Amino acid sequence: xxxxxxxxxxxxxxxxxxxxxxxxxxxxxxxxxxxxxxxxxxxxxxxxxxxxxxxxxxxxxxxxxxxxxxxxxxxxxxxxxxxxxxxxxxxxxxxxxxxxxxxxxxxxxxxxxxxxxxxxxxxxxxxxxxxxxxxxxxxxxxxxxxxxxxxxxxxxxxxxxxxxxxxxxxxxxxxxxxxxxxxxxxxxxxxxxxxxxxxxxxxxxxxxxxxxxxxxxxxxxxxxxxxxxxxxxxxxxxxxxxxxxxxxxxxxxxxxxxxxxxxxxxxxxxxxxxxxxxxxxxxxxxxxxxxxxxxxxxxxxxxxxxxxxxxxxxxxxxxxxxxxxxxxxxxxxxxxxxxxxxxxxxxxxxxxxxxxxxxxxxxxxxxxxxxxxxxxxxxxxxxxxxxxxxxxxxxxxxxxxxxxxxxxxxxxxxxxxxxxxxxxx
Ligand code: PLP
Numbered sequence: 140x141x142x143x144x145x146x147x148x149x150x151x152x153x154x155x156x157x158x159x160x161x162x163x164x165x166x167x168x169x170x171x172x173x174x175x176x177x178x179x180x181x182x183x184x185x186x187x188x189x190x191x192x193x194x195x196x197x198x199x200x201x202x203x204x205x206x207x208x209x210x211x212x213x214x215x216x217x218x219x220x221x222x223x224x225x226x227x228x229x230x231x232x233x234x235x236x237x238x239x240x241x242x243x244x245x246x247x248x249x250x251x252x253x254x255x256x257x258x259x260x261x262x263x264x265x266x267x268x269x270x271x272x273x274x275x276x277x278x279x280x281x282x283x284x285x286x287x288x289x290x291x292x293x294x295x296x297x298x299x300x301x302x303x304x305x306x307x308x309x310x311x312x313x314x315x316x317x318x319x320x321x322x323x324x325x326x327x328x329x330x331x332x333x334x335x336x337x338x339x340x341x342x343x344x345x346x347x348x349x350x351x352x353x354x355x356x357x358x359x360x361x362x363x364x365x366x367x368x369x370x371x372x373x374x375x376x377x378x379x380x381x382x383x384x385x386x387x388x389x390x391x392x393x394x395x396x397x398x399x400x401x402x403x404x405x406x407x408x409x410x411x412x413x414x415x416x417x418x419x420x421x422x423x424x425x426x427x428x429x430x431x432x433x434x435x436x437x438x439x440x441x442x443x444x445x446x447x448x449x450x451x452x453x454x455x456x457x458x459x460x461x462x463x464x465x466x467x468x469x470x471x472x473x474x475x476x477x478x479x480x481x482x483x484x485x486x487x488x489x490x491x492x493x494x495x496x497x498x499x500x501x502x503x504x505x506x507x508x509x510x511x512x513x514x515x516x517x518x519x520x521x522x523x524x525x526x527x528x529x530x531x532x533x534x535x536x537x538x539x540x541x542x543x544x545x546x547x548x549x550x551x552x553x554x555x556x557x558x559x560x561x562x563x564x
Pocket of ligand 1: 325
């Protein structure tokens with residue numbers, strides 16, 4: 140891999156470099172285990188004294204190729220692929236915080252993430268509080284506590300479509316000696332590279348655009364590699380001996396990627412959350428067209444948003460690429476395109492919106508977002524159903540909101556579909 144390759148090239152080429160006579164496409168290593176000729180080799184692998192594979196719960200060649208591709212696209216040093224986006228967010232934070240610690244998150248996050256934070260991780264003893272995504276530096280400073288171990292934001296909220304001011308969040312986090320974790324699912328590295336704006340850890344639900352074809356649930360966590368864990372003084376788990384690995388010190392023994400190694404050998408190993416080889420293969424092949432797809436998703440969403448905005452039956456439209464959208468300026472600063480998701484409300488409210496959803500023909504009702512096919516969803520009764528009404532509003536979900544995941548079909552056909560459904564309501 141050439142270090143100077145641009146993103147479009149990395150999307151196609153990075154991660155797998157076949158040798159002479161090897162398969163051109165990354166092979167699916169559908170094997171739980173690996174054969175060795177002598178016992179010492181395996182002992183050395185267990186001791187992390189040499190690189191290699193010994194059990195797919197920890198690492199697998201196909202998954203490793205996928206991890207390398209995404210790390211290259213994000214500009215990070217290494218990545219760990221896991222079995223869902225939920226696992227990526229949960230375990231990236233559990234790698235930083237334990238019972239008794241606190242994490243500060245921005246509002247307007249994906250409903251499943253809010254539920255994970257306010258229920259499951261809370262039960263594990265990690266406390267979460269939320270600040271506005273538009274919080275000032277002073278407000279963020281005031282919300283960070285002595286036991287805060289990370290600041291968490293989404294680069295483009297699902298479905299709030301809010302873009303945080305990364306530089307303000309990262310400056311505040313770093314001033315307090317803690318990392319900024321960014322869920323970059325919606326923009327993907329094609330449209331946003333959070334490491335360029337001060338993030339330290341990036342997570343993804345690879346289920347979405349990275350796979351891009353709705354075939355595989357998966358997640359990934361990427362480490363930038365320059366956070367100073369020792370200087371922070373807040374992360375003894377990184378800087379002091381790990382008893383479960385007879386005294387390994389992550390910052391000393393794996394100085395280039397301590398976060399990644401700790402995540403893999405403690406949490407992926409113990410909780411058993413690896414990505415499966417077949418999912419890594421499908422996601423890796425999907426990712427080869429990521430740059431092309433994100434361009435088309437963004438272009439189609441922009442055209443549909445502008446069309447809906449002019450439609451007499453539509454009450455409102457939100458898409459950060461619209462000039463009068465509240466996120467237009469921040470999106471211009473941080474994103475190279477606004478991705479494929481827009482939201483809108485029909486003038487007749489939630490009931491009329493449901494009618495429109497039921498009468499779409501090309502766009503399907505799906506509990507999914509970010510694949511090649513256009514789909515719609517009503518978050519209040521679906522993805523955000525478990526949240527209270529107040530939490531839904533905080534997440535940017537009004538009762539009439541319809542979320543459209545604009546696919547890569549011909550945009551004229553997508554527009555015609557929405558027009559015929561709106562005509563009847
Ligand atoms: N993060 C974001 C921004 C999401 O939109 C989602 C799912 O929609 C997730 C995380 C969770 O990902 P998964 O469904 O792969 O567990």
